[in-house]
Amino acid sequence: MARFRNKKKVAFVKPAKKQPQQNVDHVTGDKIPRSFVFSRLKLPATLKQLQADLRKMMLPYTALNLKEKKRNNLKDFLNVAGPMGVTHFLMLSKTGTSPYLRVARTPQGPTLTFKIQEYSLAVDIANSQLRPRVPKDLFKNSPLIVLSGFGTGEQHLKLTTIMFQNIFPAIDINTVKLSSCQRIVLLNYNKETKLIDFRHYSIRLQPVGVSRRIRKFVQSHKVPDLRSLEDVSDFITKAGYGSESEGDEEAATVSLASDVGRVNKASTKSAVKLQEIGPRMTLDLIKIEDGLCAGTVIFVISFAGNGDQKKEQEEESKASEDDMMDD
Amino acid sequence: MAEELQMQEAGHDPRKRKIGLKKGKGRKKMKVFQGSGQKVKMDGKTKKLFRKKARDYNSDDSDDDDDIDEKPVKFEKKQLQIENKEDDEKSSDEEIEDDDDNDDVGNDVSDNEDEITEHGIMKFSEGSTSFKKAFKKIVKRTGTDDVLGPVLSAYKNLVVKKLAEEATEKKVKGDAKKEKTLLREKGHVKPDAFSVSHEKLLIGVATKGVVKLFNAVNKAQSSQKGLNPLRSKDAKVIQKRRKEAFFSELGKPPSGASAGDEEGPAWAPLRDNYMLTTSKLKDWDKTADEPEATDDFGRHEDTSSEDDE
Numbered sequence: 001m002a003r004f005r006n007k008k009k010v011a012f013v014k015p016a017k018k019q020p021q022q023n024v025d026h027v028t029g030d031k032i033p034r035s036f037v038f039s040r041l042k043l044p045a046t047l048k049q050l051q052a053d054l055r056k057m058m059l060p061y062t063a064l065n066l067k068e069k070k071r072n073n074l075k076d077f078l079n080v081a082g083p084m085g086v087t088h089f090l091m092l093s094k095t096g097t098s099p100y101l102r103v104a105r106t107p108q109g110p111t112l113t114f115k116i117q118e119y120s121l122a123v124d125i126a127n128s129q130l131r132p133r134v135p136k137d138l139f140k141n142s143p144l145i146v147l148s149g150f151g152t153g154e155q156h157l158k159l160t161t162i163m164f165q166n167i168f169p170a171i172d173i174n175t176v177k178l179s180s181c182q183r184i185v186l187l188n189y190n191k192e193t194k195l196i197d198f199r200h201y202s203i204r205l206q207p208v209g210v211s212r213r214i215r216k217f218v219q220s221h222k223v224p225d226l227r228s229l230e231d232v233s234d235f236i237t238k239a240g241y242g243s244e245s246e247g248d249e250e251a252a253t254v255s256l257a258s259d260v261g262r263v264n265k266a267s268t269k270s271a272v273k274l275q276e277i278g279p280r281m282t283l284d285l286i287k288i289e290d291g292l293c294a295g296t297v298i299f300v301i302s303f304a305g306n307g308d309q310k311k312e313q314e315e316e317s318k319a320s321e322d323d324m325m326d327d
Numbered sequence: 328m329a330e331e332l333q334m335q336e337a338g339h340d341p342r343k344r345k346i347g348l349k350k351g352k353g354r355k356k357m358k359v360f361q362g363s364g365q366k367v368k369m370d371g372k373t374k375k376l377f378r379k380k381a382r383d384y385n386s387d388d389s390d391d392d393d394d395i396d397e398k399p400v401k402f403e404k405k406q407l408q409i410e411n412k413e414d415d416e417k418s419s420d421e422e423i424e425d426d427d428d429n430d431d432v433g434n435d436v437s438d439n440e441d442e443i444t445e446h447g448i449m450k451f452s453e454g455s456t457s458f459k460k461a462f463k464k465i466v467k468r469t470g471t472d473d474v475l476g477p478v479l480s481a482y483k484n485l486v487v488k489k490l491a492e493e494a495t496e497k498k499v500k501g502d503a504k505k506e507k508t509l510l511r512e513k514g515h516v517k518p519d520a521f522s523v524s525h526e527k528l529l530i531g532v533a534t535k536g537v538v539k540l541f542n543a544v545n546k547a548q549s550s551q552k553g554l555n556p557l558r559s560k561d562a563k564v565i566q567k568r569r570k571e572a573f574f575s576e577l578g579k580p581p582s583g584a585s586a587g588d589e590e591g592p593a594w595a596p597l598r599d600n601y602m603l604t605t606s607k608l609k610d611w612d613k614t615a616d617e618p619e620a621t622d623d624f625g626r627h628e629d630t631s632s633e634d635d636e
Contacts, residue, residue: 042510098514118516128518146536172594173540173547181540186533199529203537254541272537274530280518 032169033087034061036077038068040093046121047099051092053122053279057185057200059139061169072295075231079141081106088167089292101283103163104292111295112163113287117195120280133275141180142169149189155300156288157189160196178205184274196285200278204268208253383456 031092037055039047055064063086068077077089091102099119104111126132145168148158164187171181181203188197207215215222216220229235290297518526 001483046512046515098509116514118514120516120518124517144537144540146533148532148536170594173544174594176544178541181537184537186529186536188529188532197529199526199533201530201533254538254545272534272541273531274537275495276530278525 031085031087032061033167034085035088035090035167036063036066036081036086037090037092038066038077040074040091043092043094047092047094049121049123050099050119050279053092054092056122056139057143057183057267057278058167059142073228078292080108088219091293101281102293105163105166106292108291108295110159110163110298111287111289111291111293112160112285113289114196114283115286117282117284119282122278125276125278125280129275132277133202133204134277135182135202138182138277141182143183143185143200144168144171144181145185145187147187147189149191150187152189152191156285158300159288160285183277194284196283197279198279198283199276200280201274202277204273204275206273208269208271 027086037051037058037059039051043051055062055066080086087106089102089104089106091104092099093102099116101114101116102111103114145164147161147164150161168185184198184201184203185199186197188199189195190197216222224235226232226235253271284301285299286301287297290296290298
């Protein structure tokens with residue numbers, strides 16, 4: 001008996017054409033900075049998750065599925081980085097005391113070593129929120145970066161700002177589309193504790209001046225309950241209670257240049273609302289080296305007890321950096 | 328029939344055996360020579376002996392303790408060689424009878440290391456009750472003991488020791504594991520309710536930055552709204568606007584207080600640190616690149632300078 005093969009007819013699906021990533025930013029002409037996030041040693045589970053969170057944050061210009069073997073060392077990564085146009089390395093490592101994050105610029109750029117005092121994973125933060133929000137195109141564009149508190153003029157802080165500004169691709173205010181600015185990375189330097197707070201938020205725009213009910217109706221498309229009302233005008237004009245966050249919205253109101261999504265029309269007032277996603281870290285800058293994890297040490301924090309020694313070191317470092325600048 | 332019975336009940340038939348005189352369990356007795364009816368001489372000792380024998384037939388009562396005062400005799404039988412048995416247990420199993428009457432001796436009692444041996448009289452004819460006594464004693468003891476029983480107490484001690492060892496091992500391992508996990512998770516902080524105020528502060532800072540950026544974008548883009556970059560006339564206007572913006576940003580000193588300013592001049596040349604990273608240009612503020620809308624930028628060493636403060 002002939003057996004019939006179960007031929008499933010599949011509709012012909014044209015594979016989506018993947019846009020090759022641009023190497024050069026059209027606007028600025030600089031190369032778009034790409035990054036590798038990897039770990040130097042074997043990491044425990046939570047740090048591995050932190051590494052994954054950092055990778056997600058650096059999207060789209062990073063290798064999301066970077067696989068590293070135990071025997072890969074820094075040279076291997078350097079060799080691969082060249083042809084692929086990778087400009088920055090973010091390296092996580094862990095010693096007995098605490099995890100460390102090294103931010104370095106290839107091929108021979110400076111290396112900043114941060115000690116991670118505290119960290120929280122993205123899942124922890126999502127669990128702590130009532131309504132975690134992840135719109136689906138959140139990671140299609142690279143984040144904005146905001147640095148605050150770094151302006152004290154100290155050399156090592158300046159270098160830190162430069163480094164972080166260059167990690168993320170620049171945006172041109174003349175041509176940028178507001179709908180593509182969806183994420184923001186905040187680095188806040190605290191002068192007293194000398195710690196850097198690292199946060200990652202998602203941006204949301206909400207039209208302001210509209211009553212809560214109408215806004216919710218428009219956004220969620222749920223048919224409202226009009227049983228108790230006699231007229232539709234009641235629904236529209238009814239004074240609803242204001243949420244407590246509306247007071248904060250006053251300061252955060254912007255008038256948009258273009259339409260963002262469906263609800264925020266151009267030249268209407270909208271409020272900027274941020275919700276935290278992604279990892280949260282508290283960093284402590286401890287070392288800056290000249291080379292890629294090698295080279296002369298430009299800046300080192302010395303621990304308590306030798307205040308004079310620290311000043312000396314800083315002066316030295318300043319001197320050496322000035323020399324470098326003049327070259 | 329009735330007559331026969333009567334006859335049987337009434338008297339003894341001298342020829343026949345004594346009927347109805349079957350004692351105890353009705354075992355067969357050794358055939359005793361009936362004798363001629365003469366009286367047997369009963370000493371005090373033999374009387375005692377017989378009485379004792381009679382008592383044994385009712386040995387369901389625990390009369391074992393009565394025999395303690397008698398000297399212990401060790402059984403030859405291996406079944407009763409229990410390791411840690413006390414002496415008195417073994418002692419009372421046997422029955423010591425007077426040495427005088429040796430009729431029923433059927434067994435020699437052999438020496439044993441720790442006990443006094445004596446010649447005991449074993450009543451093989453009736454079976455030995457000593458084993459029964461021993462067994463009863465054991466059974467009585469096991470009622471109070473735990474699972475392993477009294478017999479295997481050395482094994483029990485071993486087991487107890489092993490359990491104690493395991494418990495300590497587990498404890499040590501558990502502590503080590505706890506330390507390990509603590510070390511691994513060092514620094515990992517779950518967001519709790521206490522840090523909310525600090526987070527609110529940070530969100531405020533970030534919001535300010537975003538607001539600044541959006542306002543800048545707004546300013547820049549709304550002015551361009553009517554202009555089409557392809558039309559040459561408009562292109563010039565755009566250029567002019569950009570130059571103004573560029574120089575205004577340049578003129579602004581790097582201020583630390585303003586939150587989002589580092590983000591404001593997002594276009595590379597607008598950033599204060601444009602050429603600093605390369606460290607190739609000395610006098611970066613003297614030269615300026617002419618921005619053009621469509622050209623590709625490389626880094627020019629020789630640039631046309633247009634000084635405009």
